Amino acid sequence: MNNKSVENIKNIKNNLLKIRDKEFQFQFRKELKAMYILVKNAKNIVLISHQRPDGDTSGSAMALAHVLEKFGKTVTLFDTDPLPSEFHFTEKALEYTAVFEPLKYDLAICLDGGTYKMFGLHEEYPELFNQKTEKPKIIKKIPLINIDHHVSNEMYGDVNFVIGTVASTTIMVSKILRALQWEISAEMATCLQMGLYTDTGSLLHSNATAETFAESSFLLKKGSDLKAISKNIFQTKSLEKLKLWGRILSRISQNKEGVASSFVTHFDFQQTRANLDDLTGVVDYLNAVPESLYSILLTERKDGKVKGSMRTLRDDIDLTKISKTFDGGGHKKASGFAIKGKLKTDCEWRIENEEGYPENFRSVSIV
Numbered sequence: 001m002n003n004k005s006v007e008n009i010k011n012i013k014n015n016l017l018k019i020r021d022k023e024f025q026f027q028f029r030k031e032l033k034a035m036y037i038l039v040k041n042a043k044n045i046v047l048i049s050h051q052r053p054d055g056d057t058s059g060s061a062m063a064l065a066h067v068l069e070k071f072g073k074t075v076t077l078f079d080t081d082p083l084p085s086e087f088h089f090t091e092k093a094l095e096y097t098a099v100f101e102p103l104k105y106d107l108a109i110c111l112d113g114g115t116y117k118m119f120g121l122h123e124e125y126p127e128l129f130n131q132k133t134e135k136p137k138i139i140k141k142i143p144l145i146n147i148d149h150h151v152s153n154e155m156y157g158d159v160n161f162v163i164g165t166v167a168s169t170t171i172m173v174s175k176i177l178r179a180l181q182w183e184i185s186a187e188m189a190t191c192l193q194m195g196l197y198t199d200t201g202s203l204l205h206s207n208a209t210a211e212t213f214a215e216s217s218f219l220l221k222k223g224s225d226l227k228a229i230s231k232n233i234f235q236t237k238s239l240e241k242l243k244l245w246g247r248i249l250s251r252i253s254q255n256k257e258g259v260a261s262s263f264v265t266h267f268d269f270q271q272t273r274a275n276l277d278d279l280t281g282v283v284d285y286l287n288a289v290p291e292s293l294y295s296i297l298l299t300e301r302k303d304g305k306v307k308g309s310m311r312t313l314r315d316d317i318d319l320t321k322i323s324k325t326f327d328g329g330g331h332k333k334a335s336g337f338a339i340k341g342k343l344k345t346d347c348e349w350r351i352e353n354e355e356g357y358p359e360n361f362r363s364v365s366i367v
């Protein structure tokens with residue numbers, strides 16, 4: 001191979017991200033300008049992650065926290081729930097707070113929330129998300145930037161950065177940082193890579209496109225610590241988690257249509273001492289059943305609801321169609337819903353006699 005063809009290959013590799021970056025800058029030129037001005041004028045910024053935080057919502061918030069602090073801003077990392085322990089290896093993980101002080105902030109940035117209801121703040125502060133309210137509780141309206149990758153995003157921000165086809169919110173943040181020419185440090189790259197990895201199941205899910213790999217490669221070049229990510233998030237599982245997964249996996253069943261399902265009750269959590277965060281990832285295992293159409297895990301929650309999490313590996317299935325009928329949401333291949341109620345056993349066993357008739361077929365006439 002001569003030098004020229006080596007050069008050509010290098011150019012093709014670099015071009016994918018460059019072309020995408022140009023498209024991004026064009027599509028979001030107004031938003032980028034608005035964000036630049038809002039950040040420039042703000043002193044106190046709150047970064048809001050969604051309830052039951054995952055690697056994507058926290059990774060994108062923490063990456064932004066690093067750069068905003070470098071600019072001399074006071075930054076608050078907010079979440080109603082604590083960050084699960086597998087993310088504690090990141091530098092800012094322990095800075096999260098569940099105290100929201102609206103009067104303090106002059107800019108809010110929401111990360112990875114398809115709906116504003118995911119942040120757990122809308123009942124007390126609906127006006128923050130541009131929702132109508134009778135009595136405004138916040139004296140001044142805090143400008144809100146919404147950064148997300150859910151197709152179903154409700155565009156609740158004053159400035160909205162949303163692309164439904166991008167694999168993670170951290171990729172959106174990465175694009176914004178490059179467009180604004182804000183330096184990405186190694187710590188920031190680790191946070192961004194963390195979201196990319198957790199939202200694509202270590203680049204194994206079909207939402208990982210050539211662009212996702214290019215982004216991941218870019219973040220590796222920026223010094224992201226992939227070893228720490230795989231060790232802490234993917235190769236560490238607590239005893240409680242393994243016991244809970246054991247119960248769920250032992251109950252897998254597949255119906256005639258090819259839907260693999262399992263369930264977990266409130267009692268299981270008590271018995272194994274596991275918590276809700278320990279469920280992360282198990283629904284993908286249910287999909288491992290050969291010929292699986294899609295998988296569903298039903299979880300009984302403390303708040304009197306049953307949550308359904310669904311996954312599919314097939315391109316011809318759109319799970320948002322199912323989740324929408326239950327007022328849920330999500331992506332085509334990973335979707336969910338919540339319904340008020342409890343899990344009850346519905347026994348499908350029956351005894352058949354030698355001719356294949358159910359025994360109770362005859363017993364009906366006896367009674």
Ligand SMILES: [Mn+2]
Binds near residue numbers: 169199
């Ligand atoms: Mn996400």
